[in-house]
Amino acid sequence: MTEGHLAKLRYLLRADEIITPDSPGYQASSQTWAAHKHAKPSLVIRPTSIEALSRALAYLYTTDLDFAIYGQGFGSASAKDVLVNTSAFNNFHFDAQAEVVTVGAGQTWSDVYQKLAEAAPEYGVVGARTPCVGVAGTIVCGGYSWVSSEHGCISDPNNMLDTQVVKYDGSIVWASKEPQLLWALRGGGGGFGVITQVKLRVFPYPQKIWAGPILVPRERLQEVAEGIESFLSKPVDPKITMFLYVVKGRLLESIGTNSNMLVIHAFDANGEEHGRSCFKWALEIPGAVDQSKITTLSGVANLQNKAGMVKGSMKQFWQPLLLKNITKEHVINAVQWFEGIREIDAALGDCTYLIFELLSSCDPVGGISSCAWPRAPEMKHILLLGTGCPAGADASKEHLARVLAIKAPAQVLGTDADLNVLPNGLENYHDVTKIWGAHVTKLQDLRKRYDPRRRFKGALNAPAHSM
Numbered sequence: 001m002t003e004g005h006l007a008k009l010r011y012l013l014r015a016d017e018i019i020t021p022d023s024p025g026y027q028a029s030s031q032t033w034a035a036h037k038h039a040k041p042s043l044v045i046r047p048t049s050i051e052a053l054s055r056a057l058a059y060l061y062t063t064d065l066d067f068a069i070y071g072q073g074f075g076s077a078s079a080k081d082v083l084v085n086t087s088a089f090n091n092f093h094f095d096a097q098a099e100v101v102t103v104g105a106g107q108t109w110s111d112v113y114q115k116l117a118e119a120a121p122e123y124g125v126v127g128a129r130t131p132c133v134g135v136a137g138t139i140v141c142g143g144y145s146w147v148s149s150e151h152g153c154i155s156d157p158n159n160m161l162d163t164q165v166v167k168y169d170g171s172i173v174w175a176s177k178e179p180q181l182l183w184a185l186r187g188g189g190g191g192f193g194v195i196t197q198v199k200l201r202v203f204p205y206p207q208k209i210w211a212g213p214i215l216v217p218r219e220r221l222q223e224v225a226e227g228i229e230s231f232l233s234k235p236v237d238p239k240i241t242m243f244l245y246v247v248k249g250r251l252l253e254s255i256g257t258n259s260n261m262l263v264i265h266a267f268d269a270n271g272e273e274h275g276r277s278c279f280k281w282a283l284e285i286p287g288a289v290d291q292s293k294i295t296t297l298s299g300v301a302n303l304q305n306k307a308g309m310v311k312g313s314m315k316q317f318w319q320p321l322l323l324k325n326i327t328k329e330h331v332i333n334a335v336q337w338f339e340g341i342r343e344i345d346a347a348l349g350d351c352t353y354l355i356f357e358l359l360s361s362c363d364p365v366g367g368i369s370s371c372a373w374p375r376a377p378e379m380k381h382i383l384l385l386g387t388g389c390p391a392g393a394d395a396s397k398e399h400l401a402r403v404l405a406i407k408a409p410a411q412v413l414g415t416d417a418d419l420n421v422l423p424n425g426l427e428n429y430h431d432v433t434k435i436w437g438a439h440v441t442k443l444q445d446l447r448k449r450y451d452p453r454r455r456f457k458g459a460l461n462a463p464a465h466s467m
Contacts, residue, residue, distance in 0.1 A: 001042045001065055001081045009045060009082070012055045019044035019085070029085050032076035035391035036315040036398060039066075039078040046085040050164075050172060050196055056084065057194060058170030061455050068457050069194050071106050071134030073311060075141070075424070077457060086136065089196045094119040100161065101125065101202050105136035105195040110305060113298035116202065124205025124297045126151045126159040129357070131301040132308035136195040139163070141424035141459075142187035142373045144382065146267055146300055147205070149359045150238035154200075155186040156364045156371060164197035168451055172196075184446045187373025189423050189436070191458015192450040206239075210268045210275030211300045212292035214282045215247070215261040221335055224262050225328035227281040228358070232326055236359055239269035240278060244331065244356040246338055262335070266292060267300060314351045315398050316388040317405035318425030321413075322379040326358060333412045334383065341387060341404060348401055351388030357381065374439050376420050384425070385412065402429070426459045436460070 032038045047053035060067045068079035086106035092115040093102045110131035126145045128138045143154030162176045175182035184192050243265035264282045268275030342349025360382050368374035387405040389397040406429050421434045
């Protein structure tokens with residue numbers, strides 16, 4: 001990046017829209033979730049108006065500068081020259097008559113939940129479970145919500161109604177005026193322009209949700225696995241969902257134990273009586289600790305808000321998988337895999353994730369052709385496997401974490417498992433046809449139209465499938 005480039009950007013933007021490496025806000029404005037993907041950009045720009053973004057993007061696109069579009073950093077977007085930070089796009093408007101909210105795409109879902117609770121406390125929205133992630137990033141990756149088993153993905157046509165986009169030449173358009181662009185933004189992995197605003201459907205939703213963790217001793221794994229398999233074998237109300245993960249003993253001093261615990265994070269929008277009846281099998285496991293409570297949809301999301309505290313502290317590799325069925329063997333294998341990483345390397349074990357997101361999806365209302373991401377039918381569950389190492393670890397540790405991530409699905413699901421990968425954890429060892437299937441060619445053609453010089457960093461820019 002030359003002095004000429006910097007001078008031009010200073011001409012196009014205000015001084016407070018430019019963040020240099022020695023600025024106090026540089027790290028917070030550029031930090032990636034995965035530490036090894038932080039490219040240490042020479043400059044961060046944070047346009048505060050769509051006109052400023054339009055001018056800057058049109059200029060950057062004509063140069064050979066390496067640039068990337070950044071929301072909240074959880075997709076680990078970065079660039080060595082210029083990072084375009086969109087977090088200033090944080091507007092919010094509730095249209096009560098239309099039951100639609102228009103939100104700035106650079107803000108977090110926590111911001112959206114809070115503003116909706118203030119403007120329309122009886123309403124809900126299909127928004128991300130992890131509230132510290134950004135709006136735009138979840139949409140281009142499909143996006144799952146606490147209410148997805150009932151209402152589908154965030155980017156489904158019945159939830160995400162329209163988006164405002166700044167295109168590569170600086171022109172500004174609502175994507176509904178270009179239906180193929182709107183289609184591509186529904187889980188297409190990004191790279192079609194910069195999303196600045198999103199119109200989302202909102203709807204009346206119960207405000208007395210029974211939710212929260214039920215902690216179960218690790219030695220009760222067999223009972224938990226059998227309970228989950230039995231629970232899922234029967235029809236389940238779409239207002240019910242749950243997580244399963246492991247919390248390490250050193251984090252549990254407040255409840256008087258230093259042993260690992262299994263966490264069944266329950267959610268039932270039908271209320272406490274219904275929830276306790278449905279999750280009776282978990283609550284009655286010997287040693288179970290009930291930390292559930294009555295809360296709102298915003299309150300449920302905030303239970304996961306601490307996830308952002310570890311952003312940038314690890315080098316991370318993901319296997320986000322969509323599953324049709326969960327068996328007790330899957331649960332047992334996954335927990336044993338999780339614990340086995342620590343036996344290989346304690347530091348890697350501290351950076352390993354295992355999360356089952358059960359009853360987390362339903363088929364799109366308009367069918368798979370209505371969305372760029374054609375998720376396979378009847379896929380109700382998510383299994384998130386992640387390996388990593390500390391940010392300061394050497395290359396050998398990073399390589400080991402990567403290899404362990406590549407091998408993880410076969411160890412948990414079996415070598416003959418047909419994998420369906422979610423767009424939100426794409427790594428360069430994933431086969432994109434396992435994500436976008438028959439839509440890959442159409443998405444590539446649309447990339448040529450909306451990114452003719454291949455300057456944007458969309459998911460389909462990933463290198464070919466390889467080890």
